[in-house]
Amino acid sequence: MKYQNPVLSGFYPDPSVCRVGEDYYLVNSSFAYFPGIPIWHSRDLIHWRQIGHCLTRESQLQLDQSGISGGVWAPCLRYNNGRFYMVTTNQDHRGHFYVWTEDPAGEWSEPVYVDQEGIDPDLFFDKDGKIYFTSTGTAQGMGLYQCEIDISTGRKLSDTRLIWTGFGGKFPEGPHLYKVNGYYYLMCAEGGTEYGHMETIARSETPHGPFESCLYNPILSHRSSNHPIQATGHADLLEAHDGSWWAVFLGIRPVGYPYRHHLGRETYLAPVIWTEDGWPIIGDNGIVGTEIDTITLPPVVWEDEETDMDDFNESYLKKHWNFIRSSSKVKWSLEERLGWLALYGSESKLTGKETPAFIGRRQRHWNCDITVRMEYHPADGEDAGLVAFMDDKYHYAIGLTSINGILKITLRRQIASMRVEVHSLPLQGSIVDLRIEALPEKYRFYFKEANHDWQLLGEAESHLISTEVAGGFTGVYFGMYNQSSTENKAYFDWFHYRKQ
Known part of the structure; x- marks a missing residue:
């Protein structure tokens, strides 16, 4: 075998x-x-x-x-x-x-x-x-x-x-x-x-x-x-x-x-x-x-509990989900809106050492595709979405934000002290699909409104958030996040992790 x-x-x-x-x-x-x-x-x-x-x-x-x-x-x-x-x-x-x-x-x-x-x-x-x-x-x-x-x-x-x-x-x-x-x-x-x-x-x-x-x-x-x-x-x-x-x-x-x-x-x-x-x-x-x-023990294959699609229909989070540093300091609910994960905003940022509003799972394959559907009504400066996270100083995030009262998609590339943001055209609504396409040497970031095709917002190199650059002992997580000073809620209808 x-x-x-x-x-x-x-x-x-x-x-x-x-x-x-x-x-x-x-x-x-x-x-x-x-x-x-x-x-x-x-x-x-x-x-x-x-x-x-x-x-x-x-x-x-x-x-x-x-x-x-x-x-x-x-x-x-x-x-x-x-x-x-x-x-x-x-x-x-x-x-x-x-x-x-x-x-x-x-x-x-x-x-x-x-x-x-x-x-x-x-x-x-x-x-x-x-x-x-x-x-x-x-x-x-x-x-x-x-x-x-x-x-x-x-x-x-x-x-x-x-x-x-x-x-x-x-x-x-x-x-x-x-x-x-x-x-x-x-x-x-x-x-x-x-x-x-x-x-x-x-x-x-x-x-x-x-x-x-x-x-x-x-x-x-x-x-x-x-x-x-x-x-x-x-x-x-x-x-x-x-x-x-x-x-x-x-x-x-x-x-x-x-x-x-x-x-x-x-x-x-x-x-x-x-x-x-x-x-x-x-x-x-x-x-x-x-x-x-080699000769090994008779195979026993379990039913895969870490499914590709999490539709948030259960009353609990599955075992592969994690928080950063704490779960009690993150406000979330699977019961407030049935079939959706409600993630309350937090003033704690992904870039700090507090506990951000983040729920994520590990990237387990070089080639994979992660999509979420999110509904969010941000005030100016608030931001929620999907992040490829190595640590607080090395991550890429695609999110929905408000700039001067206009809804926009933002791609943020955080590399050490360097922060680069790319803004899209204005959106027509507050429900948006976000997507990260992971390839061995890069990530691609997409968004899609209802009845529209996927639009590529930007790319980022995988090696810039690698251990050889970022240091440390961990690996990349894909996570949902919400950065807000008012506990404004972001609702996630599903999270789809697909191995390519």
């Missing part, structure tokens, strides 16, 4: 996976988007359906004033004694914490904090009942630090100590500890999460070392190659219920040359083989293709 990589396309980085019987669960980083930490379910490691988020309450996830690439980083998902545990780091508020649940599709606990500096925490439950907490830190130099904790309280039961400094690459991070055939294996990402990214591993007879570095390191890397997948690393290992071994990891798919990527870091899957001397190797000697032809 063949499958295609990535198995989760678009901005789904830092995957961590666990197995419960014949069921598999996976989480990803979400940074400053809310709700936080999407969680997925699979029966074959290839087909995944989102079942919820781990962090759905603001008591669990505080993101006030967080940059888009701040917030929660690099989760780790583990299962022990009937409970799922998700541990992560909130970069901007109180550091490491974990939450737990017995139902991964339901509500998760309030945070339990662990007093250890650094990022990228890991939980390892040993068979003797001890729980080890490992993270990246800098107290005695950059490396992997560990302590034993009480899982009921998060209290440290031992001092934190440096256990490994990695294979020699910069920024050893994303540690995971496993026990296989009597050895404790400590795996981590090195080289930075850019084009020098790689995955390395070491082992010891004890969970705290000393650790012997693998002779075959790095066990995963596409550095110094022209492979279509780049920046591979931040992996997690898993033994499937049929005894086969797998790795999930992040990678990017750059566009053009010099390389640029704007979809974000995505989730990939590769088989793992164990050498005769007991070391895991990911893929084909550390290289993983876009198409994998």
